[in-house]
Amino acid sequence: MNIGIIGLGLMGGSLGLALKKLSNKYNIIGFDHNPTHTNDAFRLNLVDRISTDFNEIKKSDIIILTIPVDAIISVSQNLLNIPKDCTVIDFGSSKEKISNGIPKKIRKNFVTAHPMTGTEKFGPSAAIEGLYTEKTMVICDIEKSADYQKGIALGLFKDIHAKIVFMDAKEHDRHAAFISHMPHAVAYALAQSVMKQEDPKSILALAGGGFKSMSRIAKSSPNMWEDIFRQNKENLLESIDAFNTEMLLCKKLLEEENWEELHQWMAEANKLHDIL
Amino acid sequence: MNIGIIGLGLMGGSLGLALKKLSNKYNIIGFDHNPTHTNDAFRLNLVDRISTDFNEIKKSDIIILTIPVDAIISVSQNLLNIPKDCTVIDFGSSKEKISNGIPKKIRKNFVTAHPMTGTEKFGPSAAIEGLYTEKTMVICDIEKSADYQKGIALGLFKDIHAKIVFMDAKEHDRHAAFISHMPHAVAYALAQSVMKQEDPKSILALAGGGFKSMSRIAKSSPNMWEDIFRQNKENLLESIDAFNTEMLLCKKLLEEENWEELHQWMAEANKLHDIL
Numbered sequence: 224m225n226i227g228i229i230g231l232g233l234m235g236g237s238l239g240l241a242l243k244k245l246s247n248k249y250n251i252i253g254f255d256h257n258p259t260h261t262n263d264a265f266r267l268n269l270v271d272r273i274s275t276d277f278n279e280i281k282k283s284d285i286i287i288l289t290i291p292v293d294a295i296i297s298v299s300q301n302l303l304n305i306p307k308d309c310t311v312i313d314f315g316s317s318k319e320k321i322s323n324g325i326p327k328k329i330r331k332n333f334v335t336a337h338p339m340t341g342t343e344k345f346g347p348s349a350a351i352e353g354l355y356t357e358k359t360m361v362i363c364d365i366e367k368s369a370d371y372q373k374g375i376a377l378g379l380f381k382d383i384h385a386k387i388v389f390m391d392a393k394e395h396d397r398h399a400a401f402i403s404h405m406p407h408a409v410a411y412a413l414a415q416s417v418m419k420q421e422d423p424k425s426i427l428a429l430a431g432g433g434f435k436s437m438s439r440i441a442k443s444s445p446n447m448w449e450d451i452f453r454q455n456k457e458n459l460l461e462s463i464d465a466f467n468t469e470m471l472l473c474k475k476l477l478e479e480e481n482w483e484e485l486h487q488w489m490a491e492a493n494k495l496h497d498i499l
Numbered sequence: 500m501n502i503g504i505i506g507l508g509l510m511g512g513s514l515g516l517a518l519k520k521l522s523n524k525y526n527i528i529g530f531d532h533n534p535t536h537t538n539d540a541f542r543l544n545l546v547d548r549i550s551t552d553f554n555e556i557k558k559s560d561i562i563i564l565t566i567p568v569d570a571i572i573s574v575s576q577n578l579l580n581i582p583k584d585c586t587v588i589d590f591g592s593s594k595e596k597i598s599n600g601i602p603k604k605i606r607k608n609f610v611t612a613h614p615m616t617g618t619e620k621f622g623p624s625a626a627i628e629g630l631y632t633e634k635t636m637v638i639c640d641i642e643k644s645a646d647y648q649k650g651i652a653l654g655l656f657k658d659i660h661a662k663i664v665f666m667d668a669k670e671h672d673r674h675a676a677f678i679s680h681m682p683h684a685v686a687y688a689l690a691q692s693v694m695k696q697e698d699p700k701s702i703l704a705l706a707g708g709g710f711k712s713m714s715r716i717a718k719s720s721p722n723m724w725e726d727i728f729r730q731n732k733e734n735l736l737e738s739i740d741a742f743n744t745e746m747l748l749c750k751k752l753l754e755e756e757n758w759e760e761l762h763q764w765m766a767e768a769n770k771l772h773d774i775l
Contacts, residue, residue, distance in 0.1 A: 339707040359705060388704065398702045401693050402710045409685060410713065412745035414768035417677050419741065426674045427775050428664065429635060431615040434678045435775070436712040437686065442772045445765035449758055456753055463750050465695065467743065469688035474739050477732055482725055489721035492690035496718045499703050499711065 224249050227274070227283035229298065231255040231264035233341060234314050235289030236350025239269040241383045244352065248382070254280045263347040281305055285375060288313035293450040296324040303328055310375040314338055316399060316447075317454040318363040318392040331369040334376035337361045337395065338385065339403075343442040360385035363392040400458035405466055407440055407448055408459070414441035500525050503550070503559035505574065507531040507540035509617060510590050511565030512626025515545040517659040520628065524658070530556045539623040557581055561651060564589035569726040572600040579604055586651040590614055592675060592723075593730035594639040594668040607645035610652035613637045613671065614661065615679075619718040636661035639668040676734035681742055683716055683724055684735070690717035 226242065226249045228235045235253070242249045253270035254277065255261045261273045274280055281302060288295045292315040302311060303326055311333045315321050318335055325333050340358035342349060360380050365373060380387055390398075417423055417438075430438075452459055476485040502518065502525045504511045511529070518525045529546035530553065531537045537549045550556055557578060564571045568591040578587060579602055587609045591597045594611055601609050616634035618625060636656050641649060656663055666674075693699055693714075728735055752761040 339705050341707060341709070343709075358707070361705060394701075395705075398705050401696060401702050402705045403707065405692075406689060406710050406713050408746070408749050409689060410709075411765050411768040412742055412749055413682060413685060414771035415745045415764065416681075416738070416741040418767065418771055419745075420677060424774055425670075426677050427771075429615050429637060429671075429674050429678045430775055431617060431634070431679065433617070433619075433686075433716045434682050436715060437682045438771055438775070439712055440709045441768045443765075443769075445762045445769065448765055449762045452753060452761065453756075453758060456756070460750065460753055462692070463746065463753075465692040466688055467746055467750070469691045469695075470684070470739065470743055470746070473684050473688055474736065474743070477728060477736055477739070480729075480732070482729060485728065486721045486725045488691065489687050489719075489724055491694065492687040492717045493719075493721065495690040495694055495703075495714060498700055499706055499714070 224285060225252060225283040226250065226285040226287065227252045227254060227280035228270060228287045228289060229254045229280060230288065230290035230294075231260045231269060231347050232289065233345050233349040233354070234338070235287060236264055236267070236269040236347045237352070237354035238287060238289065238383065239264070240350050240352040241355055243268070243271070245382055252280065252283060260347050267347055267350065269347060269350050277301070281309075284309065285379065286311045288315075291447050291450045292317050292321060292454050295321050299325045299329070299333070302332075305329060305332060307332075308371060310334065310372040312336055312376050312379070316403065316451045318361075318395045318399075320454045322364045322367065322392040330367055332372055334365070334368045334372050335363050335392070336376070336380075337363070337399065343440045345444045345447070355383040355385045358385055359388055361388045361390050361395055363390055363395050365389055396455050397458045397461075400455055400462040401465075404451060404455055404459050405462035407443060408452075408463060409466065410438055410441040410443075414438050500561060501528060501559040502526065502561040502563065503528045503530055503556035504546065504563045504565060505530045505556060506564065506566035506570075507536045507545060507623050508565065508621050509625040509630070510614070511563060512540055512543070512545040512623045513628070513630035514563060514565065514659065515540070516626050516628040517631055519544070519547070521658055525561075528556065528559065536623050543623055543626065545623060545626050553577070557585075560585065561655065562587045564591075567723050567726040568593050568597060568730050571597050575601045575605070575609070578608075581605060581608060583608075584647060586610065586648040588612055588652050588655070592679065592727045594637075594671045594675075596730045598640045598643065598668040606643055608648055610641070610644045610648050611639050611668070612652070612656075613639070613675065619716045621720045621723070631659040631661045634661055635664055637664045637666050637671055639666055639671050641665055672731050673734045673737075676731055676738040677741075680727060680731055680735050681738035683719060684728075684739060685742065686714055686717040686719075690714050
């Protein structure tokens with residue numbers, strides 16, 4: 224099967240690596256508007272070959288869109304004349320605007336998914352083979368995809384050993400705001416709050432594992448996250464409000480020296496790990 | 500040399516493990532008010548033997564206080580009659596109240612330090628051998644320690660391969676608020692904000708690496724952190740204000756759909772990693 228991967232960064236590159244492990248089931252063609260990315264992807268052996276011809280990619284059996292979420296919507300406008308048996312899969316981190324933004328004519332061709340995996344790194348050199356192994360793949364609004372495309376996508380996700388969860392795009396976006404998008408805002412804010420101090424270098428000289436793991440995703444690409452924040456603005460604002468409410472409660476308890484309630488607040492937070 | 504470790508949790512237990520690696524330089528005696536901890540510490544081979552006699556511990560050449568920060572101050576009141584050549588080292592996470600709270604009579608016996616390492620786990624079973632290896636050990640107000648005690652402490656820290664940084668206790672507490680104490684408040688708030696949603700289990704089913712690494716320290720012990728928050732209240736409040744200001748800026752830019760400035764804000768946060 225020919226598979227065209229549009230976007231050869233962390234997500235697309237890692238998918239190429241994972242699929243190349245399967246002996247010749249897929250013939251992987253890479254496409255990226257950035258020539259450095261295509262060169263790197265080929266050199267790093269993430270794809271079988273590179274194409275610079277978008278029309279050739281359109282003839283693939285499967286097209287993967289591993290590009291920023293706004294680009295997913297705009298590229299979908301250029302796929303209007305794909306054949307009926309072409310399967311398009313996107314990996315966008317916000318889903319409702321994508322699910323509703325794909326042209327009606329080819330909506331059944333699409334399977335819109337969100338792999339709950341990643342790192343703070345980006346570009347082809349960030350690709351890692353096991354990125355999707357045993358990780359959750361959320362498939363949204365599956366009733367809008369044709370059965371044929373659903374089968375192709377599920378087969379591909381099985382091949383990369385992802386764990387499937389089906390979800391309404393609207394519900395996904397609310398959940399993703401809490402579990403991923405708001406935490407990115409928090410990491411950026413944490414980094415900013417330290418960087419704006421008088422002597423950030425002296426402060427950061429003391430950084431241990433806790434700070435490092437909390438600020439890791441503050442390294443994430445603004446290009447990617449600006450689009451996600453835009454597409455999931457309302458849910459993100461709701462989750463930021465929920466988070467800020469907790470920070471203000473913590474501040475209030477500190478100011479009041481209400482140690483008993485502060486202790487209780489921490490103990491309740493501990494319970495997260497009974498679930499997670 | 501006899502070394503008495505008071506407090507056999509993650510920090511004390513890991514110190515015991517690291518020192519046991521050095522062939523017989525130290526004879527390690529463990530002490531803990533919790534009998535389950537002493538049993539576990541002995542069974543896990545973290546110490547050479549256990550003592551239940553505080554007076555015996557007081558006769559050690561070196562006494563280590565790896566207990567919550569309030570307990571460090573109260574236990575120091577019971578060490579008034581230690582010999583002149585006894586060295587007491589505490590590993591508290593806040594330092595100014597400890598440095599000023601040790602009885603004057605034995606202040607020269609003390610070396611007050613803060614190892615910038617740890618995990619979210621606690622108790623003797625959390626102990627790991629390499630916890631201090633190549634990690635920063637901040638020594639505060641060293642001019643208040645006698646030269647003899649300074650030499651003993653530096654020798655011990657060299658033995659466990661820690662990297663030494665000297666710092667004023669006041670400066671340490673401000674830095675630690677930003678790098679460690681406020682991030683703990685943020686992690687607790689993040690956990691709380693998700694736990695208070697309608698269906699936290701469905702949300703957490705989607706958690707990827709980013710959320711997991713950001714909420715990890717929300718598992719930390721309320722017993723320990725209540726004390727730290729109390730001792731470093733003023734600096735913690737200042738750092739929480741700095742952080743909340745960034746969260747409110749992020750919210751404002753989102754509400755105004757000021758994508759350009761939001762992008763810039765993220766890009767500036769990225770710069771943290773040029774330093775860290």
